Amino acid sequence: MSRLRLTIKGPAESGGLIAINGSTPMDNIDPRSLYPDYDVLAKRTSLSWNDATRRVIDARLAVPREPRFFSGEQWATLVAVCRRILPQPADRPEVPIAALLDNLLRTDDTQGFRVDPLPYDGPAWKQGLVALEAEARAAYHAAFPALSERVQDALLKEAQAGRLHHPAWAPMTAALFFKHRILTDIPALYYAHPTSWSEIGFGGPAGPRGYVRMGLNRRDPWEAREVGATSQAPARALTRHAR
Amino acid sequence: MRCHADTDTVDFVIVGTGAGGGTLAARLAEQGFSVVALDAGPFFRPLLDFASDETAQNQLFWTDKRVSSGTNPIKMGGNNSGKAVGGSTVHFAMVSLRFRPEWFKSRSILGYGADWPLDWAEMWHYYSMAEQALAIAGPIHYPWGPKRPRYPYRAHELNAAAKLLARGCEALGYRWSETPLATVSAPRGKSPPCVYRGFCRFGCSTNAKQSALTVWIPRALKAGAEIRDLAMAGRIDVDHQGCATGVHYVREGQWRFQNARNVIVCGYAIETPRLLLNSETACFPDGLANSSGLVGRYLMTQANQAAWGRMEDEVRWYKGPPSLALTEHWNYEDRGKDFFGGYCWMGQGPLPIEWVSVQTSARGLWGPALRTEMMDYNHQIGVKMVGEMLPNEDNRVTLDDDTDQYGLPIPRITYEWSENDKRLINHALNQMTMSLAAIGATRIFPQDDDTNHLAGTARMGFNRETSVVNSDCRSWDIPNLWICDGSVFPTTGGVNPALTIQALALRTADRIKHLAARREL
Ligand SMILES: Cc1cc2nc3c(=O)[nH]c(=O)nc-3n(C[C@H](O)[C@H](O)[C@H](O)COP(=O)(O)OP(=O)(O)OC[C@H]3O[C@@H](n4cnc5c(N)ncnc54)[C@H](O)[C@@H]3O)c2cc1C
Ligand code: SF4
Numbered sequence: 001m002s003r004l005r006l007t008i009k010g011p012a013e014s015g016g017l018i019a020i021n022g023s024t025p026m027d028n029i030d031p032r033s034l035y036p037d038y039d040v041l042a043k044r045t046s047l048s049w050n051d052a053t054r055r056v057i058d059a060r061l062a063v064p065r066e067p068r069f070f071s072g073e074q075w076a077t078l079v080a081v082c083r084r085i086l087p088q089p090a091d092r093p094e095v096p097i098a099a100l101l102d103n104l105l106r107t108d109d110t111q112g113f114r115v116d117p118l119p120y121d122g123p124a125w126k127q128g129l130v131a132l133e134a135e136a137r138a139a140y141h142a143a144f145p146a147l148s149e150r151v152q153d154a155l156l157k158e159a160q161a162g163r164l165h166h167p168a169w170a171p172m173t174a175a176l177f178f179k180h181r182i183l184t185d186i187p188a189l190y191y192a193h194p195t196s197w198s199e200i201g202f203g204g205p206a207g208p209r210g211y212v213r214m215g216l217n218r219r220d221p222w223e224a225r226e227v228g229a230t231s232q233a234p235a236r237a238l239t240r241h242a243r
Numbered sequence: 244m245r246c247h248a249d250t251d252t253v254d255f256v257i258v259g260t261g262a263g264g265g266t267l268a269a270r271l272a273e274q275g276f277s278v279v280a281l282d283a284g285p286f287f288r289p290l291l292d293f294a295s296d297e298t299a300q301n302q303l304f305w306t307d308k309r310v311s312s313g314t315n316p317i318k319m320g321g322n323n324s325g326k327a328v329g330g331s332t333v334h335f336a337m338v339s340l341r342f343r344p345e346w347f348k349s350r351s352i353l354g355y356g357a358d359w360p361l362d363w364a365e366m367w368h369y370y371s372m373a374e375q376a377l378a379i380a381g382p383i384h385y386p387w388g389p390k391r392p393r394y395p396y397r398a399h400e401l402n403a404a405a406k407l408l409a410r411g412c413e414a415l416g417y418r419w420s421e422t423p424l425a426t427v428s429a430p431r432g433k434s435p436p437c438v439y440r441g442f443c444r445f446g447c448s449t450n451a452k453q454s455a456l457t458v459w460i461p462r463a464l465k466a467g468a469e470i471r472d473l474a475m476a477g478r479i480d481v482d483h484q485g486c487a488t489g490v491h492y493v494r495e496g497q498w499r500f501q502n503a504r505n506v507i508v509c510g511y512a513i514e515t516p517r518l519l520l521n522s523e524t525a526c527f528p529d530g531l532a533n534s535s536g537l538v539g540r541y542l543m544t545q546a547n548q549a550a551w552g553r554m555e556d557e558v559r560w561y562k563g564p565p566s567l568a569l570t571e572h573w574n575y576e577d578r579g580k581d582f583f584g585g586y587c588w589m590g591q592g593p594l595p596i597e598w599v600s601v602q603t604s605a606r607g608l609w610g611p612a613l614r615t616e617m618m619d620y621n622h623q624i625g626v627k628m629v630g631e632m633l634p635n636e637d638n639r640v641t642l643d644d645d646t647d648q649y650g651l652p653i654p655r656i657t658y659e660w661s662e663n664d665k666r667l668i669n670h671a672l673n674q675m676t677m678s679l680a681a682i683g684a685t686r687i688f689p690q691d692d693d694t695n696h697l698a699g700t701a702r703m704g705f706n707r708e709t710s711v712v713n714s715d716c717r718s719w720d721i722p723n724l725w726i727c728d729g730s731v732f733p734t735t736g737g738v739n740p741a742l743t744i745q746a747l748a749l750r751t752a753d754r755i756k757h758l759a760a761r762r763e764l
Contacts, residue, residue: 016606016688020680021552031615050448052292056299085609111320112306120308153610160607183603187613191595192298200620202595203441203561205295207448210438211562214402219559226557226621 033199038224040197040204047209048222057194057205063099069106069122073143074129078102080145081132084152085186095196100189101125117171118180125185128177131168132159138166156182201226245467249501253277256490256503258476258518261330262744263728264509265455265463266373270752272466276759279469279501281492284326286472287333287456293448297596300445303327303334308647309513313638314659315694317544321444323697324511328472329456331511332741334446337425337453338566338629339379340738341370343388343574343585349734355583355663356634356734360705360714361750367391369746374423377453377745378431381423387571396428399437404560404590405568407624411678417572422589424564425453425741433457439563441592477651479506479522479531479724487531487724493649505764507716509728509748512542512697516640516730517654519701532701532711532718532726539640541699542658543735546630546668548691549591550675551601551623552684559621565592566627573674574737582666584631585737588675591625598623605690624684628671629695631737632664640700696740698732715754716747723764727751 043049044057067075075098082097104110110121118124136144136155144152158164160183162175169177190196197204201224203211213220247253254276257264268280287293287303294300305324311317325331344363349356371392374381381394398421401409405421412419426437426447437451450457460470471494478491480500489502508515516539520530530538566589574585593601595617602608602616643655660668672689679687704710707719716727729744736743758764 015608015612018676018687018689020676020687021683021685031611031618034618034621049295050290050293052294052299052448053296056294056296060298086614087611109301110306111301111304111318111322113309113311113319115316115318116310116312156609160609179604183607183609184600187599187603187609188298188596191599191617192296196617197595200595200617202620203559206438206440206442206561207293207295208438210440210449212439214400214439214562216403216406216556216558218403219557223559224621 034226035198035201035224036227038198038201040194040202043204043222046222048203048207049205050207053205053207060100060193063096063103065096065099067102069102070126070129073133074126075102076143076145077129077133080152081129081156081182082186084149084156085182086190092195095190095193097186097189100192101185104189115176115180118176119172121181121185124172124177124181127168128172128181131166131174131177134166134168135164198224244464244469246469247277247279249499251277252502252504253279254503255279255505255507256281256501257507257509258490259330259509259511259514259728260328260460260470261325261455261509261511261728262332262741263748264507265329265332265459266745266748267507267509267727267752268463268468268470269459269466270749271755272463272468274752274756277467278463279471279503280463281471281474281476281490281501282328282330283475284328284472286328286470287446289446289448289450289456293446295440295442295448297445297594300334303446305514308645308653310643310645310653310655312655313657317656317658317694319656323544323695324513327456328460328470329454332454333456334444335454335741336444336566336739337564338569338589338739339374339377339423339425339742340571340587341388341391342366342736342738342743346734346736353577353583357702357704359733360703365750366746369749370742372749373742373745377425377458378427379423379425379453380428382421385423386418386420387575394423399424399426399428399564399567401567402439402560402563402590402592403556403558404592404624407554407558407682408568408570408590408626408678411626411682412570412572414681415678417570419568419570422566422569424567426451426564427453437564441561441563441565441594443564475649476518477521477649479508479518481522481524481527481531481721485526485721487721505723505725507725507727509726511728512700512730513640513654513656515726515728516700517642520642521651527720532720532724534720535708535711537636537702537709537711539700540636541634541702541733542638542640542656542697543632543634543699543732544658544694545696545735546586546628546632546664546671547693547695548630548668548672548689549601549625549627549693550672550679550687550689551625552679552687553619553622554624554684555622557621558624560592560623561594563592566590571738573671580670582663582670584633584663584667586628586630586667586671587737588626588628588671591627595620601690604692606688624679626675626678628675629737629739630667630671631735633661634699634702634734635659635661696729696735698729698735698740701726701730702733703731704733715758716751725751
């Protein structure tokens with residue numbers, strides 16, 4: 001695919017950041033939430049949620065944890081891939097990304113279109129996981145989930161860079177599968193989960209009650225408070241009634 | 244709701260109830276015509292049916308099978324296509340802008356694209372009508388273009404993201420404005436004022452948004468139109484005289500046929516040409532209204548690139564409609580450009596899933612680096628363009644061999660950016676980056692691959708050889724077949740299209756009334 005040649009584009013080492021004003025890459029490898037005492041689910045019965053929202057989030061939290069769309073082997077590969085693409089902290093329940101994906105593909109709740117030459121999402125996923133497994137066996141004589149995390153990462157980087165060419169990918173390419181499926185679906189499912197909203201301090205569902213304080217460094221009492229924050233919520237006396 | 248039997252020959256059957264079809268259903272019914280409007284999507288009740296959730300609201304989008312191909316394949320689904328009564332306006336971002344007058348004559352005045360067979364001053368009148376009908380909330384004085392009346396509702400309060408956009412524009416010496424938005428800033432009928440919940444692109448669960456679903460459809464029902472939801476049109480029938488007789492559609496698993504004196508297609512830039520092409524007959528072997536061979540051609544999307552960065556301050560851009568402020572500077576300034584066309588840029592407020600897709604698609608991040616970046620969500624700032632891409636006949640919609648759940652051939656969409664498109668994008672990325680740099684944003688990066696709205700594929704024009712419909716949105720080939728939606732745009736301009744589509748539909752309804760009075764329908 002021909003990419004746009006930008007006159008401005010940061011170097012690859014900085015993840016595309018442009019060197020203006022400051023662009024230090026983040027090297028914190030143990031990302032910690034800035035909102036340790038915020039739990040978006042605490043608002044479940046508040047005016048920020050309506051019944052339709054409660055229904056869909058409840059269903060998401062109750063997603064069955066075993067595969068119904070993927071085969072056992074595809075599932076094992078998928079679980080391992082999800083852990084590398086979105087590593088999660090050990091001290092809290094894991095967001096079941098693989099289970100959410102399995103459910104999404106089983107119910108075909110996708111965007112519907114396919115980008116040539118990829119197949120539709122469900123078949124693309126099955127084929128891509130089989131191809132990744134074939135690459136692992138060809139290069140390391142072991143199943144992908146059995147590889148060390150370092151080697152798994154190396155293989156995934158090769159896929160992203162388009163350097164894997166096993167015939168099992170055809171008519172897709174490893175790079176297209178990585179871009180359109182792995183790097184599109186896995187992050188989207190993680191950030192569809194309330195655990196991630198609490199982690200990043202997102203307000204979460206917000207209807208019928210929305211927000212009142214929209215300015216810079218301002219927040220409503222029902223928004224997340226950042227550690228060492230600059231933002232101000234109004235004095236408690238003004239918001240006694242906020243639930 | 245007044246209901247018609249399939250055997251009733253109604254004055255108008257309208258396919259699609261979005262910006263074009265919803266507006267027409269209301270106006271034609273108000274003029275006393277009998278109207279049945281079909282939509283493939285459901286008739287939602289936002290207060291009951293809409294969750295505040297990026298994923299669950301996938302229910303609003305057109306997610307039937309489609310193939311996207313070409314050098315720069317367009318992302319479909321929620322990115323540009325709705326499937327609901329109200330069409331894409333149910334989840335549109337409410338930005339309601341007028342074309343720059345010169346764009347209606349961009350070929351003769353500005354030297355690119357194609358002229359519209361319409362006069363800007365007449366469109367100015369219909370823009371005002373649309374703005375009144377939609378109770379647009381906007382500034383008292385809009386800084387660009389010829390004088391326009393003040394907006395009916397006062398502008399919305401700016402959120403932090405919009406204030407930062409304004410600061411960036413001022414630093415570069417450009418004007419900025421509150422964005423005219425189709426969500427009310429004070430109560431109106433059954434609409435309460437916008438509560439700034441920020442989920443606008445996933446449906447407004449309070450009905451503050453002035454979409455076709457909340458504005459035109461109630462007016463259509465009141466005037467006696469029938470809105471038939473979950474009704475997918477598959478084929479338009481034509482008789483021996485070459486006149487349309489009605490529409491085959493599938494509802495509740497049954498194929499049915501609605502008789503009509505006139506058919507208006509309003510399915511948007513992919514489904515409109517698909518329906519016309521799927522309706523081929525022995526007399527019209529290349530599809531209906533296609534003697535020019537242009538049905539499906541000149542598909543246009545709009546450049547939707549962005550620049551993103553980080554502020555020390557807490558921005559919390561998830562609050563409020565995403566695009567509360569904008570600058571149209573480069574739509575109205577022609578000096579200093581190495582490309583044809585224009586663009587504007589707007590404030591942004593992506594919710595978490597959209598935001599992570601920016602980090603992965605623009606920067607390829609994953610692993611701990613991705614989770615770490617996402618922790619900065621509440622400090623993020625960004626501006627996003629809506630840019631004019633030029634019409635190119637090779638960018639098109641054709642039929643694929645594959646079929647959908649109704650057994651109908653699916654559309655294949657082929658797209659490639661031109662050199663001009665790329666120059667425009669580069670210019671905008673540089674400008675947007677500078678505007679972020681000027682307000683002290685750090686960790687700035689460009690997102691170079693996004694597109695949004697659609698247009699073209701059944702262009703209007705001056706003659707039957709070079710266009711599909713005339714200035715009344717009437718097809719050249721079949722006198723009682725009309726097309727009135729985003730697909731008739733000969734050029735797409737540097738602003739979001741929905742207000743122009745609605746203004747055009749208001750004009751078409753007036754023209755139909757006029758033609759009917761002269762017995763020229
Ligand atoms: C996320 C998003 C944000 C947007 N934001 C803005 C914005 O801020 N400002 C702006 O101006 N524009 C915006 N747009 C674009 C705008 O919504 C569209 O340009 C506009 O709605 C198109 O109008 P239309 O009448 O051509 O089609 P639509 O509004 O899409 O309506 C077409 C309707 O036809 C129906 N249909 C199609 N084919 C058939 C068939 N065969 N049988 C039965 N029914 C059929 C569909 O179900 C659909 O309901 C946005 C779009 C999206 C997706
Ligand atoms: S911010 Fe306003 S328009 Fe948007 S969804 Fe909320 S209430 Fe509706």
